Amino acid sequence: GDHPAAAPVLRSEADERAITAAAAMLREGGTVAFPTETVYGLGADARNTSAVEAVFAAKGRPSDNPLIVHIAQRADLDDLVTEVHPVGAALIDAFWPGPLTLVLPVRPGVLSPLVTAGLDTVGVRMPDHPLALALLSAAGCPVAAPSANRSGRPSPTLAAHVMEDLAGYIGGVLDGGAAGVGLESTVVQVQPDGTVAVLRPGGITAEQLAAVAGAGAVDTAPAAAVDFAAGAAGPSTALVDADAGTGSASGQPAGAAQAAGNSSPAPRAPGMKYTHYAPRGWLGVVRGVSPQRVAGTAADLLQAAQRNGEVTGLLLFEEHRALYPAVPAACVVSLGSLDSPEEGARSLYAALRRFDEAGATYILAEACPEAGLGAAIMNRLMKAAGGSVIDAG
Ligand code: TXA
Numbered sequence: 001g002d003h004p005a006a007a008p009v010l011r012s013e014a015d016e017r018a019i020t021a022a023a024a025m026l027r028e029g030g031t032v033a034f035p036t037e038t039v040y041g042l043g044a045d046a047r048n049t050s051a052v053e054a055v056f057a058a059k060g061r062p063s064d065n066p067l068i069v070h071i072a073q074r075a076d077l078d079d080l081v082t083e084v085h086p087v088g089a090a091l092i093d094a095f096w097p098g099p100l101t102l103v104l105p106v107r108p109g110v111l112s113p114l115v116t117a118g119l120d121t122v123g124v125r126m127p128d129h130p131l132a133l134a135l136l137s138a139a140g141c142p143v144a145a146p147s148a149n150r151s152g153r154p155s156p157t158l159a160a161h162v163m164e165d166l167a168g169y170i171g172g173v174l175d176g177g178a179a180g181v182g183l184e185s186t187v188v189q190v191q192p193d194g195t196v197a198v199l200r201p202g203g204i205t206a207e208q209l210a211a212v213a214g215a216g217a218v219d220t221a222p223a224a225a226v227d228f229a230a231g232a233a234g235p236s237t238a239l240v241d242a243d244a245g246t247g248s249a250s251g252q253p254a255g256a257a258q259a260a261g262n263s264s265p266a267p268r269a270p271g272m273k274y275t276h277y278a279p280r281g282w283l284g285v286v287r288g289v290s291p292q293r294v295a296g297t298a299a300d301l302l303q304a305a306q307r308n309g310e311v312t313g314l315l316l317f318e319e320h321r322a323l324y325p326a327v328p329a330a331c332v333v334s335l336g337s338l339d340s341p342e343e344g345a346r347s348l349y350a351a352l353r354r355f356d357e358a359g360a361t362y363i364l365a366e367a368c369p370e371a372g373l374g375a376a377i378m379n380r381l382m383k384a385a386g387g388s389v390i391d392a393g
């Protein structure tokens with residue numbers, strides 16, 4: 001069809017009028033993208049079914065994947081949920097505002113049933129971003145906001161990413177510059193026994209959760225979490241990342257066929273053609289016992305792929321750059337130092353989008369240690385790769 005007109009970009013952090021205009025759009029049932037500390041969200045009044053419908057439509061998101069509800073203050077939580085476990089309350093005290101979403105029993109009749117995808121729970125968080133908090137306060141309503149990307153695409157960490165994916169499909173974008181964390185919130189559900197089930201790793205690390213909930217009280221691989229990349233099949237009520245498809249549009253290049261093992265299972269819903277957070281090209285994660293082994297294998301595969309006519313890309317950590325003397329610098333994107341996973345988290349999604357801009361069709365990414373934020377980085381890389389792992393030995 002016709003290419004839709006661009007949505008207005010509401011500029012300037014200092015501009016009260018931008019926030020007022022965006023809040024008015026939300027109250028009138030429109031959709032507005034806004035910055036949070038994690039990624040940009042696409043907001044709608046969570047009580048308004050047609051507004052929430054517009055969010056699903058703009059994203060191309062399957063309707064069985066629930067949205068996170070954003071609030072401006074702790075007191076707003078009690079309107080939305082019936083109960084908060086003491087451990088959940090402790091996590092809220094420790095990490096709100098911040099990149100932590102709690103899945104809690106929803107209070108019936110307040111939110112549009114589309115927000116919760118018919119579940120009896122709702123994910124809620126208070127973002128740690130001045131623009132987001134100002135917008136939520138001005139709107140005066142709970143705001144449902146998934147990441148403001150087309151479903152399956154890397155999440156947006158800049159207003160420009162939102163426009164790339166959603167211009168013309170949404171009411172506007174509040175521009176707050178680059179998102180500080182760069183990866184989505186950690187989604188947790190506190191079990192009756194006080195165990196914290198991590199349904200999606202994110203900006204709050206397992207180590208941080210354990211510091212509050214107690215060592216041994218954090219379950220980073222609960223049965224309730226659906227992790228397509230790892231091949232786990234969860235129960236039907238577990239909808240974390242349910243819009244993750246598997247497989248690749250371009251398929252695996254012949255050069256990598258022997259080395260790569262694709263551990264991803266069949267897509268749960270037939271016809272889902274996008275891999276979560278994925279660039280358009282094929283992506284594989286390379287791991288091994290040493291950076292030298294990883295680099296040797298990756299460099300060989302990239303050269304083979306290039307000979308096969310692929311446009312290649314390499315995602316590496318700064319320390320390893322010198323291990324790839326024969327790989328053209330043009331296709332290399334760095335996630336910064338291994339010592340600073342914060343930097344890797346912040347730059348990951350923009351890096352994946354850069355490969356799209358370069359037209360990359362065959363991309364390899366170095367694995368990183370899964371301590372701290374490294375767990376969330378690896379989770380997103382594995383999903384982007386649809387589970388394709390190359391073991392360099
Ligand atoms: O950092 C973030 O969380 C960003 C910013 C915009 O706040 N939002 C975000 O939303 O990542 P979204 O919709 O892209 O991801 C929400 C995740 C999905 O994996 C969804 O399945 C899960 O949270 N989720 C939401 N409500 C849930 C519920 N009641 N039970 C289980 N999982 C839920």
Ligand code: MG
Binds near residue numbers: 146147
């Ligand atoms: Mg998302």
